[in-house]
Amino acid sequence: MPAPEIRASASAGGHTGPPLQGVRVLDLTRLLPGAYATLLLAELGADVIKVEDPRGGDGMRTLGARLGARLKRSRSSESMSYFELLNRNKRSITLDLRSPEAPPVFDALAARSDVVVDSFRPSTARRLKVDAETLRARHPRLVCASINGFGLSGPDADRAAHDINYQALAGLLRPPALPGPLIGDVGAAMQTAIGVLAALIARQQTGIGSIVDVSIHGAAARWSMFPTTGDLASACYTLYETSDGEWLALGALEPKFWNGFCERIGRPDLVPLQFAEGEERERTLSEVRAIMRARTRDEWLAHFADADVCLTPVLAPRSAKASAERQAPAVEGFGGSTAARSANEGEKASLGAEARSAKAAAERQRPAPELGADTDEVLEDAGIDAAARARLRAAHVI
Secondary structure, eight states: OOOOOOOOOOSTTOOOSOTTTTOEEEEOOOHHHHHHHHHHHHHTTOEEEEEEOTTTOOTHHHHHHHHHHHHHHHTOTTOOOHHHHHSTTEEEEEOOTTSTTHHHHHHHHHHTOSEEEEOSOHHHHHHHTOSHHHHHHHOTTOEEEEEESSOSSSTTTTOOOOHHHHHHHTTOOOTTSOOOSOHHHHHHHHHHHHHHHHHHHHHHHHSOOOEEEEEHHHHHHHGGGSOOHHHHOBTTEEEEEOTTSOEEEEEOOSHHHHHHHHHHTTOGGGGGGTTOOHHHHHHHHHHHHHHHTTSOHHHHHHHTTTOOSOEEEOOOHHHHHHHHHHHOSEETTTTEEHHHHHHHHTOOOSOSHHHHHHHHHHHHOOOOOOTTTTHHHHHHHTTOOHHHHHHHHHTTOO
16 A cells, blocks of 8 residues: 655645655664555655664565565566565665664764654663664654554563464454454554654654554554454345356445445345345345356446446456556555656656656655665765774674
8 A cells, every 4th residue: 555645736835845855764674564654654755764784684675575476476477575565765774783883873873863663572672772762862853663562561562473463362363264464564554654744743843752652463453443344244245256256246335335236136125125134134145146146247247337336346466456557546566656657658748736746756766775775875974984884894783
């Protein structure tokens, strides 16, 4: 999921750059949640500096390649690795935070930054001296965001877990089925990005940064507040198999959609049974299933082409890619930003604000960085000269 598209105003004197232009983010995170959170900030124009261990960097560089290979086989020949997907539009530096020589280097970086995002266990962040209390004591304007499993305090603060564990603890799993989307990880990433944006707005008013504490377990648990498809399941909200073994998804929750669906299948008598219970519900489902199995998926889609009833095909990943590219202005993993492609292809030739916005978006699209590719540039900017960098590099600190 991309960052929201925000078009700059063309009014005289208005800000026409990306919303977070000028905001610098130090990204200390590993794997998916932190990388996605900072990707959202980067897509909004922030300068995200990914701080990686010089001994191999973010584990997603290797794990992500394996996951990407699976995606390539199952979804699209154009699939990129998870690392590439999550770390576009960022810069990479290497710094061994465990080295006793690292704190002054990191302090110089923090002094020139607005946001620090980490995904360490709380005790690890304190040991590395990158926890919020330590950083904000020296740099009170910093916004410090921590993405952790179970919060910064409490009995499970340092407990190890991954998305499957958070979903299990949140009551979202139904064994033996495995979880689908990584909703804990992705939910935590989005909460982090929202929290950082709110903290930056608050800093504009107070001049003081704040702490954003996001628990992945908490993010997963929030999903239990909302109804599931199973809770909503009825003849008007379910999947139907067609004669060719394909499937259609019906989401006709509102009466107007259900009424239209029943009329189109020639069963207006089913309108009062939209939310039938018990045996009546099963009988309605059975009758509609029999009707839908009488035609192929494409025949039904043609039959409903001009009907407004919330009926869509259930697509395989390869087909979903093409569908997303047609419909969405920017879909992560499905080819990037349409605005960027449009600018590259010359579809917007005018000099209007929309064309300028598309051109700027295209210019911001950069591939994921090689490990440490920007170390010298970023450290030079932080006041660490070539001689000092050479010494740090010889000591394997950078």
